[in-house]
Amino acid sequence: MTRPPRDSGYPAERLTPRALAWERRKRAVADFWRVYARNRAGVVGLAGLLLFVLLALAAPLLVEPEGLSVTGAPGGAYEPPSAEYPLGTDNFGRSVLDLVIWGARISLTVGFLATFMSVTLGTLVGILAGHFGGWSSAVLMRVxxxxxxxxxxxMAVALAAVMSRSTLTIIIAIGVTAWPTTARLVRAQTIxxxxxxxxERARALGGGHRHVMKRHVLPNVLPVVLAQTTLLVAESIIMESTLAFLGLGDPGTISWGGVLQDARNAGAVSSGVWWYMIPxxxxIALVALSFTLCGRAIEGVLNPRLRERQ
Structure with a gap:
């Protein structure tokens, strides 16, 4: 006697193919979150990441533009932390807390855009090298x-030094130097x-190179790309802060690395003004840690072997 089909929760025969695909995606997302939520470190990292993103989005509502001006700051120079200024002030009398909140916008924006550029380039190179093989793969891999x-x-310092000092320059400098690792991982997954x-069946049915790469290869390498993306964002934010600290960033914008450079130039280290340097x-350390924890958790969800070790 055959067993009746298990109730899936919705009448599959009444759904269109698009609706059925949408239901499957929702279930996949629900399964992904159920496994992800078991990783406590990943949940902590996601909470910290959401906090920084919310602060960056709410920065125009929390910080007065006049308080960021070097000439119109209301506070005194190097005031220690107090009720009025929880993180003290800098050498211009600006609130360090306001600088940190406003700097999150530039640092996170550069991190996301540079990572998007790097991951896109690395994924394209990796899929092309893994799919076509031969001399084209050899050339791409040698590059x-x-x-x-x-x-x-x-390389990023060299590019930033040659190009004009701007946020776009920092994004390009990071994006064109951080893609090789992604390309290597995607090529291996593509093979x-x-x-x-x-x-083989898709090719036998007449599927061309574009169809195979778009419909079959790309969906299967996206999990690797997603895990690599979360790790690259942290690396991009640290690199942006380093370039800004070295004086290669846009002097007209406020970022975490730029604040550190201003603190160094103002002699905060020798003066013992710790509240200007530590926040x-x-x-930078907390947001990089949050992205790293999220990346490790996502990698554990997508890799069954890592999931078994947890």
């Missing part, structure tokens, strides 16, 4: 190796996907 062996920070039987550095 990738060349970028990989060179220190990314040194593994191309060896599966349904790829932006701590913000």
């Amino acid at each position: 990738t190796d060349w970028f990989l062996v060179l220190p990314a920070l040194v 593994a996907v191309e060896a599966r039987p349904y790829i 932006p550095g701590l913000a």
